[in-house]
Amino acid sequence: MTRPYNFSAGPAALPPEVLTEAAAEMLDWHGSGMSVMEMSHRGKEFTSIIGQAEADLRELLAVPSDYRILFMQGGALAENAIVPMNLLGNRHEADYVVTGAWSIKSQKEARKYCSVNIAASSEADGFRAIPPQDTWRLSKNPAYVHICTNETIHGVEYFWTPDLKSAGLPDTPLVADVSSHILSRPMDVSKFDVMYGGAQKNIGPAGLTLVIVREALLGRALPVCPSAFDWKTVAEAHSMYNTPPTYAIYIAGLVFRWIKGQGGLAAIEQRNKAKAETLYRCLDESDFYRTQVAPACRSRMNVPFFLADERLNEPFLDGARERGLLQLKGHKLVGGMRASIYNAMPLAGVQALVDYLREFERSHG
Amino acid sequence: MTRPYNFSAGPAALPPEVLTEAAAEMLDWHGSGMSVMEMSHRGKEFTSIIGQAEADLRELLAVPSDYRILFMQGGALAENAIVPMNLLGNRHEADYVVTGAWSIKSQKEARKYCSVNIAASSEADGFRAIPPQDTWRLSKNPAYVHICTNETIHGVEYFWTPDLKSAGLPDTPLVADVSSHILSRPMDVSKFDVMYGGAQKNIGPAGLTLVIVREALLGRALPVCPSAFDWKTVAEAHSMYNTPPTYAIYIAGLVFRWIKGQGGLAAIEQRNKAKAETLYRCLDESDFYRTQVAPACRSRMNVPFFLADERLNEPFLDGARERGLLQLKGHKLVGGMRASIYNAMPLAGVQALVDYLREFERSHG
Numbered sequence: 001m002t003r004p005y006n007f008s009a010g011p012a013a014l015p016p017e018v019l020t021e022a023a024a025e026m027l028d029w030h031g032s033g034m035s036v037m038e039m040s041h042r043g044k045e046f047t048s049i050i051g052q053a054e055a056d057l058r059e060l061l062a063v064p065s066d067y068r069i070l071f072m073q074g075g076a077l078a079e080n081a082i083v084p085m086n087l088l089g090n091r092h093e094a095d096y097v098v099t100g101a102w103s104i105k106s107q108k109e110a111r112k113y114c115s116v117n118i119a120a121s122s123e124a125d126g127f128r129a130i131p132p133q134d135t136w137r138l139s140k141n142p143a144y145v146h147i148c149t150n151e152t153i154h155g156v157e158y159f160w161t162p163d164l165k166s167a168g169l170p171d172t173p174l175v176a177d178v179s180s181h182i183l184s185r186p187m188d189v190s191k192f193d194v195m196y197g198g199a200q201k202n203i204g205p206a207g208l209t210l211v212i213v214r215e216a217l218l219g220r221a222l223p224v225c226p227s228a229f230d231w232k233t234v235a236e237a238h239s240m241y242n243t244p245p246t247y248a249i250y251i252a253g254l255v256f257r258w259i260k261g262q263g264g265l266a267a268i269e270q271r272n273k274a275k276a277e278t279l280y281r282c283l284d285e286s287d288f289y290r291t292q293v294a295p296a297c298r299s300r301m302n303v304p305f306f307l308a309d310e311r312l313n314e315p316f317l318d319g320a321r322e323r324g325l326l327q328l329k330g331h332k333l334v335g336g337m338r339a340s341i342y343n344a345m346p347l348a349g350v351q352a353l354v355d356y357l358r359e360f361e362r363s364h365g
Numbered sequence: 366m367t368r369p370y371n372f373s374a375g376p377a378a379l380p381p382e383v384l385t386e387a388a389a390e391m392l393d394w395h396g397s398g399m400s401v402m403e404m405s406h407r408g409k410e411f412t413s414i415i416g417q418a419e420a421d422l423r424e425l426l427a428v429p430s431d432y433r434i435l436f437m438q439g440g441a442l443a444e445n446a447i448v449p450m451n452l453l454g455n456r457h458e459a460d461y462v463v464t465g466a467w468s469i470k471s472q473k474e475a476r477k478y479c480s481v482n483i484a485a486s487s488e489a490d491g492f493r494a495i496p497p498q499d500t501w502r503l504s505k506n507p508a509y510v511h512i513c514t515n516e517t518i519h520g521v522e523y524f525w526t527p528d529l530k531s532a533g534l535p536d537t538p539l540v541a542d543v544s545s546h547i548l549s550r551p552m553d554v555s556k557f558d559v560m561y562g563g564a565q566k567n568i569g570p571a572g573l574t575l576v577i578v579r580e581a582l583l584g585r586a587l588p589v590c591p592s593a594f595d596w597k598t599v600a601e602a603h604s605m606y607n608t609p610p611t612y613a614i615y616i617a618g619l620v621f622r623w624i625k626g627q628g629g630l631a632a633i634e635q636r637n638k639a640k641a642e643t644l645y646r647c648l649d650e651s652d653f654y655r656t657q658v659a660p661a662c663r664s665r666m667n668v669p670f671f672l673a674d675e676r677l678n679e680p681f682l683d684g685a686r687e688r689g690l691l692q693l694k695g696h697k698l699v700g701g702m703r704a705s706i707y708n709a710m711p712l713a714g715v716q717a718l719v720d721y722l723r724e725f726e727r728s729h730g
Binding site for chain 1: 376399402442
């Protein structure tokens with residue numbers, strides 16, 4: 001069976017191997033006589049599933065032992081409130097670096113709980129680049145500094161990690177929304193204090209939120225923080241304070257194992273580099289298409305691009321669909337097109353898109 | 366294939382027809398070339414899935430047009446905080462009726478946001494019955510009155526609906542945690558102002574929370590309420606403020622359609638009555654087993670029972686597992702056994718349990 005190539009920004013394509021295994025096990029997981037959906041979360045079957053998922057994720061990302069991995073709900077948008085509720089403690093200010101639509105949302109939600117200092121913003125530049133750290137104006141003693149390391153909508157990605165120590169804030173937690181590029185390459189978790197993200201890009205189905213938090217930061221939640229979103233409560237209950245999204249965690253576990261089978265994150269990074277280079281090269285070679293993001297900040301996961309003649313947008317999308325290239329329409333905030341090429345997108349899919357880009361230019365250029 | 370009978374209290378058994386359809390569509394939903402897990406939540410495919418699910422649920426429960434149906438995340442435990450954050454407005458007190466472990470948790474969480482008046486409690490009686498409304502001591506002007514209409518752990522169920530008008534509180538919202546018996550029978554939604562529940566009993570997979578709320582109550586959220594949990598925000602975005610748990614909603618939609626195919630809630634209620642009567646009758650006929658709940662308050666969904674000789678608990682559970690009768694161990698708060706017999710449990714499963722109960726008594730009595 002040939003499946004179409006699905007360039008959705010999320011919920012996004014999953015490895016067919018994962019879906020095939022999930023389908024085969026749907027009515028009977030490993031001889032248990034139950035679907036994973038039907039298992040008590042406290043039973044030995046599901047306990048082994050979540051334990052293996054966490055262990056595999058810890059191995060893949062080399063999560064240090066003083067970090068806790070939490071499986072939560074609500075997505076990054078809920079976490080935008082949960083972060084300040086868990087980290088403000090007695091402080092009243094947090095710093096945000098704004099690099100696109102997602103960090104705009106994060107800082108806006110934080111204003112419910114504290115005053116926000118925008119330490120840097122690339123808005124005036126149309127979010128084409130990440131402001132270098134030496135331009136950031138950090139506060140004197142913020143509760144934390146928040147960044148979004150890959151902006152799904154604007155297509156900019158950090159290929160460096162801010163160093164708050166060198167900025168005179170050695171004890172300030174660095175918090176990153178990593179939703180749309182986690183597991184796309186190795187990341188040094190120890191350089192962050194909190195990483196969080198919705199699962200629906202490189203991890204699994206929507207409805208699961210991953211939080212990786214330095215253990216020393218637990219226990220600071222504001223009294224108004226719902227217990228189900230107090231990281232300490234969640235950590236102490238091993239992500240089972242409330243019933244976790246069991247099936248989504250199971251699928252995430254299958255994805256983690258798939259990544260290990262692909263050779264781990266170093267191998268995944270090489271594939272993702274090759275995919276991104278192939279696509280950006282094609283876009284760069286032509287005046288028929290254009291991109292806006294500065295080359296050093298181009299996301300390897302989310303590639304927004306434009307047809308120079310926007311009247312051709314609909315014919316472009318129609319032709320793409322006919323060729324089995326799905327969900328290429330850009331986000332309404334940016335317009336144009338966007339190809340999201342997460343881990344589950346094979347190089348062959350990017351090559352098929354590149355072939356179509358050239359063909360469409362030939363026939364319409 | 367003979368599947369075991371799964372008496373889990375939740376996540377619970379799903380109809381095999383639903384699982385079979387989900388497995389068949391896992392890699393390609395209706396010729397879309399995508400798994401439902403891989404679809405953009407804003408695309409036409411998923412929009413049709415969530416729209417149909419909501420329409421079917423509205424039809425099944427006869428939800429009045431001035432009520433909104435919200436698909437959320439976090440389960441009933443998160444909703445225990447979300448309810449006061451959405452309903453307190455300028456008030457500082459709410460009334461709770463405590464009838465078991467779940468309403469205990471609800472009132473405890475509410476204390477983060479307001480003072481709580483326990484209008485009635487059956488705790489002194491060991492949660493064996495629902496306190497009649499004429500014994501409730503409601504406050505003069507509470508922000509709302511909260512009940513749990515089916516206590517999953519203690520096995521008590523309301524077969525009547527409180528009438529706050531007759532109690533002199535005609536404008537006070539009645540809020541019900543309906544997690545573990547919604548869709549088990551028709552309910553008059555118009556007699557409630559808010560109904561909420563985790564999906565993992567009669568609706569679908571864990572990770573989906575259903576909220577049915579009278580539209581006039583939207584817009585009262587406290588400033589500290591995360592946007593993703595502000596019912597008004599969620600309603601205005603048609604449950605897509607944040608990325609919804611798309612796959613769980615899809616499964617819920619299949620379950621709703623399955624219930625319609627079974628004849629709707631009136632037919633489902635007859636089946637559930639027959640199942641519960643079969644099981645309770647067997648337990649009542651013997652001194653080898655005992656139950657604690659007053660007959661008028663016995664839950665049709667969750668049936669806790671005890672072996673008179675608790676030393677036989679382990680042999681009983683071992684024998685049950687051998688016969689394909691799974692997850693019968695009682696909750697640790699109550700001990701003993703618990704058979705949860707939600708919609709997906711056929712009468713044949715209850716009959717198999719009854720046969721085993723008699724057989725075990727014969728061989729160990």
